[in-house]
Amino acid sequence: MFNRLAFATLALGVALVAPAGATRAQDKEKDVKPAASKVVAVTVYANTALVTREVTAPEAAGLTEVVVSPLPPYTMQSSLYAEGTDAIRVLSVRYRTRSIAEDTREEVRKLEAEIKGLQTKSAGFEADLKAMAENLKLLDKLEGFTAKSLEHLTDKGQLDPEKIISLAKFVQEDRAKRTKEQLGVKQQLEDVQAKIAFAQRLLGERSSGTVRTERDAVILVDKKAGGGTIRLNYLVNQASWRPQYKIRATGKDKDPVVVEYQAGIDQRTGEDWTNATITLSTAQPLLNASPPDLKALSLSVSPVGGVAVAPVDPATGIPVPAKPVPQPGISGPGGMGGMPSATAYARDLDKLSRDLRQRAAENYSQKKEQAGGDFANNAAALEQFRDLIADREELIAAAVPGGRADEGPSVTYKLPNKLSIPSRNDEQVIEIAKIEYQPKFYYKAVPVLTANVYRLADLTNTADQVLLPGDATMYLNGDFVGQTRLPLIASGKPFTVGFGVDPQLQVSRVLVDKTRTTQGGNQVLTFKYRIRLSSYKNGSVPVQVFDRTPHTETSMTIAINVTSQKPELSTDALYVRDEKTRGILRWDVTLDPKQNGEKALTIDYEFKMELDKNVNIGGLLAK
Secondary structure: OHHHOOOOOOOOOOOOOOOHHHHHHHHOOOOOOOOOEEEEEEEEOOOOEEEEEEEEOOOOOEEEEEEEOOOOOOEOHHHOEEEOEOOEEEEEEEEEEEEOOOOOOHHHHHHHHHHHHHHHHHHHHHHHHHHHHHHHHHHHHHHHHHHHHHHHHHHHOOOOHHHHHHHHHHHHHHHHHHHHHHHHHHHHHHHHHHHHHHHHHHHHHHHOOOOOEEEEEEEEEEEOOOOOEEEEEEEEOOEEEEEEEEEEEOOOOOOOEEEEEEEEEEEOOOOOEEEEEEEEEOOOOOOOOOOOOOOOOOOOOOOOOOEOOOOEOOOOOOEOOOOEOOOOOOOOOOOHHHOOOHHHHHHHHHHHHHHHHHHHHHHHHOOOHHHHHHHHHHHHHHHHHHHHHOOHHHHHHOOOOOOOOOOOOOOEEEOOOOEEEOOOOOOEEEEEEEEEEOOEEEEEEOOOOOOOEEEEEEEEOOOOOOEOOEEEEEEEOOEEEEEEEEOOEOOOOEEEEEEEEOOOEEEEEEEEEEEEEEEOOEEEEEEEEEEEEEEOOOOOEEEEEEEEOOOOOOOOOEEEEEEEEEOOOOOOHHHHHHOHHHOEEEEEEEEOOOOOHHHOEEEEEEEEEEEEOOOOOOOOOOO
């Protein structure tokens, strides 16, 4: 049937199905006229973007090849797929490349023409400079001839002063004139060369490093009479986004805290997204329709202090010899033999598993399902190995509280208005949402760590949006006060943000007394500390004051007890449940106006350490 079909190229440049023997010849045509198309929607993922183009179909009925060109240089060719309508049935989509004499994009061609014109100017200036240099050499010869003639005429007594002076004056004036002209031409040449360099940089940005190859999508459709549209979809690299925030407050409880939820978009695909619907997603654009096969998990053992389980090489997914697993009693970084801590090792394993899952996603997008499944299985094996070697506290310290190493839930933001995002080298920022929260302001002092007192606000995410982990820039009364990083904040979850140091509040901490006594077979160490808070503000402010005592799990070896404190410790339920048992001390106090100097608020506390008299304290470690 195909050998009897005859087709022609439409006015819009839609390439039609040719006889089977002519298809390859048609692919090699240099003057391909693509169908009219435009980018209508883009979903931006963490490291890729899914682009949707709306393609105008030809009026003719029957089997037709529709050519969409040019595709961006970072198109993942295995990701192409197309969608038709009731009147248009898509039979296949294929990807091809063609060599071209010049870039077809108008802005690129203008830059190439500009560079060519500037290079012609540059060559002209260089030729002028060469001619001027030769003329100056000739003038030097004339000057030498004048000197010899003067000497000869003087010897013969035939010197004509007027002629000699006239000739010398001509040489001087002509040299000055030619030197000035030469300097002017040099300056023009340098200016043109600078313009050439700038235009070439622009060309590199606009052309994305490739100007001699076109990439096409060839869509084979079977359609009824009439026009219509086809939706072509493809994944591109060199596109990503990250959440970021601007948080503004006045410092007053009655005024809302405004959170500007923004997205920093890196768009270097070589294709402009003009007036398109933009969607931001944290999902992985996997193109596999079936889940990966779960492989058996093989376990090997080794002597204590040796190699436990072999993890995998992140570049290949192949098992390699593992690092020695940290054992109880062995110090962390900087300790015995430089052995890494279990927390650091768990964090390294978590990073490897993330890399492997990223490689799995890349293989799935390239339709390499077996390789993608292998990487996914190896990533899961690393995560299970991590859970085996590290205890719960180490997993929390490594920011991997168990399970698969996810950054958070899969969320999608469809932006309400159409946007234009050009392809360029710098990051572009767009707004996802602007949210107002009702704050509860207070102050926090940690004198054991810093003499500064910080202003904080408790907020609750009352919006529908999930706030993803990202950097936040903080403003108070319009002034920049610092930066912080927000964690993952689900809808309805409370969170705390800081608004920098308040210089009108001051805190200090001193050791008042220390004693050592013996009681039976034990030694008793007693420590007394004093914390002083001063306020130079005009109003009362709530302050949370934090300190700590040593804490140990081996209570049978050493006992630590707070024997007195004034005022009493906080009764906050979360503090009592999560922190008090670990030796964290917290006082909730109110500083009155002008409470400073002799009137400064004082916090006194005392704690005792009781341990065997034959035991010494080896060291303290924050964890």
